[in-house]
Amino acid sequence: MNLAEIQKILEAKVIWGEDLEKREVLTGFGCDLMSDCLAYAKPKGLMLTGLCNSQVIRTAEILDVQGIVFVRGKQPDQEMVDMARQKGIPLLSTNKLMFDSCGLLFVAGLQGG
Amino acid sequence: MHQQPGSDGYVLEIPVKSMDFKAAGEGASRIKQTLKKIGFAPEVVRRAAIAAYEAEMNIVIHTHGGVLEARFYPDKVELAARDKGPGIPDISLAMQEGFSTAPQRVREMGFGAGMGLPNIKKCVDHLAIETEIGKGTLVRMVIFNRSEGKDLTGS
Numbered sequence: 330m331n332l333a334e335i336q337k338i339l340e341a342k343v344i345w346g347e348d349l350e351k352r353e354v355l356t357g358f359g360c361d362l363m364s365d366c367l368a369y370a371k372p373k374g375l376m377l378t379g380l381c382n383s384q385v386i387r388t389a390e391i392l393d394v395q396g397i398v399f400v401r402g403k404q405p406d407q408e409m410v411d412m413a414r415q416k417g418i419p420l421l422s423t424n425k426l427m428f429d430s431c432g433l434l435f436v437a438g439l440q441g442g
Numbered sequence: 443m444h445q446q447p448g449s450d451g452y453v454l455e456i457p458v459k460s461m462d463f464k465a466a467g468e469g470a471s472r473i474k475q476t477l478k479k480i481g482f483a484p485e486v487v488r489r490a491a492i493a494a495y496e497a498e499m500n501i502v503i504h505t506h507g508g509v510l511e512a513r514f515y516p517d518k519v520e521l522a523a524r525d526k527g528p529g530i531p532d533i534s535l536a537m538q539e540g541f542s543t544a545p546q547r548v549r550e551m552g553f554g555a556g557m558g559l560p561n562i563k564k565c566v567d568h569l570a571i572e573t574e575i576g577k578g579t580l581v582r583m584v585i586f587n588r589s590e591g592k593d594l595t596g597s
Contacts, residue, residue, distance in 0.1 A: 363552035367492050368561045372484070380552045387467030391474065391491045393484075409572070416471075 330354050330439050332396045332419055338433050341398060345410050346419025352405060356442030359431045363388040365404040369442035370394070377430055381405055386412045394418060400427045415429045449521070451513040452476075458501040458510050458525075466502040469510040470495035473521070480514055482587045489565040490519050490585040496558045496565075497523035497581055503548050519582070521566075529575040537563065555561040558560060 332349035335341070343349065345417040358370040359377040366376060366388050376394045378385055378414050380405040381435055399405065404422060407411070413420050435441070454476060456469035474491035482490070494510065501508045501523055508525030530536050537559050544554025559581075563569050568584040 356531065361552060362555050364557035364561070365457075366552075367496060367558050369565070371453040372488060382551055383464065383465065384551050386469065387495070390471055391467070391495045393488060 330434070330437065332375075332421070334437070335396070335398070335434065335439075336421055338437050339398060339421070339425055339430055341423040343423040344399075344405060344420040344422055345414050346396065349396075349419060352395050352419060354439065357431065357434050357439045358442060359400075359427050361427075366392065374442060375434075375439070377427060377434075379403055379427055381409070383409055383412060385409070386418060389413075389418050390416045396421060398423060398430065400425060400430050410411065424430070451515045454512045454514075456498075456512075457511045458498055458508050458523075460502065460505060460507040462502060464501055467495055469498045473510075473512045473519075476512070476514060477519060480516075482519070486585060486587050490521065493562045493565040493583050493585065494521055494563050497521065497583070499553055499564055500558050500581070501525050503544050503554060505579070514588070518567075518584055518586045521585070522580040523579075523583075525578045525580075527576055527578040528581055529577060530571070530573040531575060533573060 332352040354375040356371045356374040358374050360366050361378055361380045363384055370392050372393050373395055375396055376389055377398045377400055379401050386409055399422040402424040475488040479527050498510050506527050509521040513520040539560045540556040540561035542554050542556035548554040565581040569584050570582045573579040583587045
């Protein structure tokens with residue numbers, strides 16, 4: 330599944346990102362705890378989180394995350410957006426809840442990991 | 443930030459400040475970029491980057507500050523996280539998943555879940571922790587590369 334498809338399914342707003350259809354996502358991981366993302370998330374995954382601070386971008390970089398979806402309408406500040414752009418990590422934001430976001434992607438065929 | 447090619451591997455030394463959440467992670471990011479540049483296997487880069495990041499966050503969260511050091515060799519990377527205290531009273535307790543002494547503010551940042559040291563252990567090939575109360579802690583980690591890397595020291 331690519332990021333453009335994910336954006337459509339979650340009716341998400343693109344905060345930053347280019348060529349979303351070329352960004353292939355292998356697994357999804359929904360978590361507000363960055364420590365657990367570091368411990369359990371698989372490479373080339375999608376990170377869904379309600380946490381909104383610069384450590385989310387740092388964690389995503391370390392994990393080779395293909396894109397970040399902020400759930401519950403969370404909006405990263407400019408500093409976070411600049412950091413994500415510099416590191417080449419697309420940012421999306423959806424008004425949907427974490428459970429609903431994960432559920433919709435799972436039904437569409439994205440596995441956890 | 444300090445870089446020096448030398449006979450004893452290519453070295454990166456990154457100062458880490460206590461409770462500086464803005465810069466936290468920049469050291470691990472530099473280490474990750476260097477490993478990618480040298481040509482370490484992606485899975486090895488990932489494990490080393492996670493260990494470096496957790497070690498860096500530990501310095502930020504739990505200590506009075508310190509240094510994150512990486513020594514790059516063609517076949518391995520050695521990481522060392524040195525801090526100025528306060529030291530770990532019970533290492534076996536600190537190694538337990540879920541045990542944490544992190545303050546609430548840190549938990550709100552998405553850290554302090556008691557996964558740091560256990561996660562480091564999972565990612566590295568060798569782990570050694572030396573600690574002295576009031577003096578500080580030295581966490582030494584070694585991660586071996588599976589594929590042949592380029593030697594940045596030119597030796």
